[in-house]
Amino acid sequence: MKPQLANRVHTLTPSTTLAITAKAKDLKEQGIDVIGLGAGEPDYNTPQNILDAALKSMNEGKTKYTPAGGLPALKKAVIDKLQRDQELSYEPSEILVGIGAKHVLYTFFQVFLNELDEVIIPIPYWVSYPEQVKLAGGVPVYIEGTAKQQYKITAQQIKSAITDKTRAIILNSPSNPSGMIYSETELQEIALVCKEANIWIISDEIYEKLIYGDAQHVSIAQVSDDAKERTIIINGVSKSHSMTGWRIGYAAGNKQIIKAMTDLASHSTSNPATTSQYAAIEAYTGTQDAVEEMRAAFESRLEIIFPKVTAIPGFKVLKPQGAFYLLPDVSEAARMTGYVSVDAFVEAILTEANVAVIPGSGFGAPSTIRLSYATSLDLLEAAVARIDSFVRSKWQEDLL
Template sequence: MNLAERVATLTPSSTLAITAKAKALKAEGHDVLGLGAGEPDFNTPETIIQRAAEAMHAGHTKYTAAGGLPELREAIAKKFKQDQGLTYAIDEIIVCSGAKHALYTLFQALLDPGEEVIIPAPYWVSYPEQVKLAGGEPVVVQASEANDFKLTPQQLEEAATENTKAVIINSPSNPTGTMYTAEELKALGETALKLNLLIVSDEIYEKLVYHGGAHSSIAEQSEALKNQTVIINGVSKSHSMTGWRIGYAAGPKFLIQAMTNLASHSTSNPTAPAQFGAISAYEEVTEEIETMRLAFEDRLDRVYEQLISLPGVTCVKPAGAFYLFPNVQKAVEMNGFSSVDDWVTALLEEEKVALVPGSGFGSPENVRLSYATSLDVLEEALKRIQRFIDNHS
């Protein structure tokens, strides 16, 4: 029996693959330093945990509305108004089982076979695969490292065809950590409006911004852009709730309704107690978010200079998220490897340091290094990488 073509052609997640290999080595007793997984190393704030437990004890363990609890959608709408000045009714918001599921549901509701989605590279590994699963065609546009890996309006216009339906903007970015300014977003948005493209704005890292930077949404730039944008967000990164699986989409009512109808036949609804925890995240938790953000900022400042001092390594300094995305191509050539993937594999086998090769993000000269781990682990990992480079030079 053959598998369906839609899954037979999927590319496995490189982030999950490297994490699994690192865990396997660790289980064998090796001292593995894993810098691959994209989740905060802080526990979920206690207030959120208590709110979810109280909800369960109060009997909130049943089905909810397919689009999420009205109370949670109201909390999300209030968050949009407070943080970004954006007004959404609760029927313009759908709560999903994580931001990844929100994206998946969006593409399933949006795309017909052959319709195109423009995806700037480097990109988060699941974007192209989710577009393909919906029958769409991912159109990858390489954003220049010299331009901090940001898509330009000219690139967007040149990549668009009569079949193009949408463009994805991820700011702050996974894997690069770079962030678009309001002016850059407005220019991209005006081009998208001219081309009549839906803008998919992935803002999951919006709370993790450093050195006085300010996150801006493309939907903030004008009412026309708000009406042409679907914002994807969630509590996973901002509140260290990756395992709770609560994300959401906000956008045009007709599209949110279509996504809700689709979700009603797939997940039924997000987990009820987790939704109550997410209400607490937006209504009660502020101090813990800032504590976590400051810790990530401190780690970035401490390890960035060490990283770019490594032979053959350059790196655009991130403005947000918790990733470094160095270009290691010169180090790879200096060490005699044929590809970054081979270099990363040898580094894991010899020095037990797990990085994610950039090939999975559409950027084969780079690697992704997560600093969502302790400073001691980060500094030891950089020492081992230095030793690995020296030993192979």
């Protein structure tokens, strides 16, 4: 019997990321030496002090249900972290702890959006933003941040895109996939437009601890009292503390929204995993040495690998300021090697050069690919060498 699925499921766009990942897995199972540069998670284990805290909590019998919105001690740890890092003050009623930042974001859209409400999404975007908006009945409105703009959008672009149906805008800084960071001045200008139009701001700050060079992370909630009032911060321990599998994220902001999110969580998830919450308490209250060690390692890899990627014919890439991704425009390389699209180019790199990268089409930027440097330097250098050799071997001067 063929099931009749809910209409909302048919709005979802198939994931190009998952398609490439599945094909890479098949090749590996055939014994082919595939190097994967698609990782969206640190290649470090969770720090030992966090592992110890999790085990201690289990041995002490802390394995039962917790409040739906998170343990009071974890909410306090989040509040202290926001005060320490961003000088932002919140109350427990303004904090929700959930099952990873992704599900916290999903919960927000479910309680916030009505049918056909519009949400402004900058391009390039993280793949789940538009899908979550659509699942909540909303309409994604895209604004392109070009390479000339460092893949960021401007206040004027936002102002031009606002309609009477606009409810919110999503900002992701540092960005996945570009690694770019909005400056304080840029955020001030955006916040002013949002104030004038009376729209909300969702600030995804999951990569805030992975910052390089002279760059600085500023939360848009810091730029003014009004910005703080209309901003929902989304963050968590996944990237900062290499805890992707523990699934702990949080939202900070308006208490009415947080209450609605908590009420929904009480009927959908009961509570975040108890052991994971105790691990997260240690992540935020314990030593941060491992966080800095990991950040420094990513920066070191970036400094080594960036010039090598830049040297690949037809690759145009901006140096990221944060996260752990490169987003080169490879449209010229794809064209000069005879491929009709970057997606086809990516598939050829996988099947012929045995390197898995993510096509930018999944991020709304079809001329690009995303390369993750959250893997060992040896593998990174080998992968880039394979791609370079592949491009040079297929380059056709007569296509100029």
